[in-house]
Structure formats: structure tokens, C-alpha cells
Amino acid sequence: MHLDLNQSGMTRKPITVGEVLLQQGLINEYQLTSALEEQQEEAEKLSWYLLGEIFVRWGLITHEQLMSALKTQFELNETTRFEEEMHPSVRSFPKRALDLTGAVVGLTFTTCILPFIAAAIYLEDRGPIFFSQPRVGLRGKQFMIWKFRSMVPDSDRRKLAVAGYSYAFFNVRKDARVTRVGNFLRKTSLDEFPQFWNVLKGEMSLVGTRPPTLDEVKHYSAEQWKRLLVRPGITGLWQASGKRHLKEFEAVFALDMEYQEHWSFGYDIGLILKTLLAILFRPKAL
Secondary structure, eight states, X not given: OOOOSEETTEEOOOOOHHHHHHHTTXXXXXXXXXXXXXXXXXXXXXXXXXXXXXXXXXXXXXHHHHHHHHHHHHHHHXXXXXXXXXXXXXXXXXXXXXXXXXXXXXXXXXXXXXXHHHHHHHHHHSOOSEEEEEEEOGGGOEEEEEEEOOBOTTTTTTGGGSTTOOSSOOOOSSOTTBOHHHHHHHHTTGGGTTHHHHHHTTSSEEEXXXXXXXXXXXXXXXXXXXXXXXXXXXXXXXXXXXXXXXXOHHHHHHHHHHHHXXXXXXXXXXXXXXXXXXXXXXXXXX
């Protein structure tokens, strides 16, 4: 099986990780079909599993083989999804230097407050301290985002029951899944501080677009994929402008495109200062 991205002069649909594993001979077509059926059955029970995770659970592939297949999938799809020239913010040395400096300062502060936040989160419901979730970053590459947990431990299972749920953009102002400690962490933006680790690794930036979930990206149009031409940020234009609770994806997308169009190193500095002022003096706006 040869994975050809251009058949008869036409760009084919994106390659799936299942197709990559099939090409590499790690699974067969029957196993792929069975895994897809199990994935659908679990989804009907409101349990979400990535296809590759099912193969690992079945013992057909190792975690390392899955990571290798995901890398291959990304490389094969990259040429069809991103034909535009790389955004200048991605190549900017001053922006990366600012990210590294901010990440070191942020992680130092996070280390200082960690014992207090960890104790507060654990004492409320005895659940995990951190929350991690797959997100989609620069040019479609997946990474694990880290936050201090601000929701109940089974928040993902309860997601579909939240009023205002949208596949393309999930952002509700009053979410019953948020804990009391989590409410404080969100109002002060302290829940975001573990993301400085993502910034240090180069998966995120201090300033960029909102990092979408895998479910959201599945519903993107070709135009909306342009959001992924820059690194996702801890803050961005929509947060700094006091519009963090926008519910329409089109409005958020317009702000992201405005950020890409007007980006400069000075523009990032300005958005960081606006975000700090908003946290210190207008916490309800965030």
C-alpha cells in the first residue's frame, strides 16, 4: 500500500494514523476495522479513545511505534494542509528568546506556589493535581497541554452534558464541572501556569492562538486550518482584549487572523502587558 498524497492531480483526504500503521505492516485491515468499531462503541458510551491507543491496549503495537506512526502521519499530511509560507512569528529569534525567558520565570514562580495549589486541589476532592489533554499545535502537530486541574476528575465524560457545547469551539462561562478551588485558579489564571513547561519545550508560545482540542480541529474548514500556522499561546488577542468568553468560533477565528496579520515582537509585548493588567485589575474580564 503506497500512501500517495496526489492521485490523478487531486489532493487526497488527510492520511489517518490507521492507514500509516496499515502501510507499515503493524496491523491488518481486519484489525483496523475492529478498532474503528470499538472506538465508535466507546464513543456511544461517552468514552473517548484515540484509535492508536486502542491498538496499544490490544498489544498490537508499542507506545513507541504509535509515536513514530503519528510523526509519519503529520509529515505526510503537512504538505497538503499547509501550503502557505511559514508565519514570521515561527522564525523569529526574539520571540523564541522571550518565550524561553518567560518560561524560566514562569516555571520558577510555579515551583514556589505548587505546594499550596497542590494541597488545595487534593484536599477538595482527593483527585489529581494536574490536568493533561492532547491539543493541536503548530502546523497540526499534537502535544499534551498541562494545567492545574480546575474541574472534577471525570470532566471529559461530562463534557457533552454541558449547556452550550459546540464541536467546533467549547467555551462556556458557567461550567458546573469547575470546582471551588478551580474557580479561584481560573479567575486568577493560576491554572495556566504549568503551560510554561509547554512553552519551554517549544510546543507553545507566551502569545499566540488558543490551542484547540482534537475534537475541535476535526470540524475545521480549510480556511480555519490557518489558525495553526502559528504556535498556540498561553495568552493571545482574544484574552488580552477581554473577550475570553466569546462563544462563537467565527469571532475567535477573526481575532486569531487579526493577530497573525498584525504580528510583531512589539505586538506580543503589548499583549503580554494587557494580559497582566487584565489579571491584576479586571479579573472578571478573563
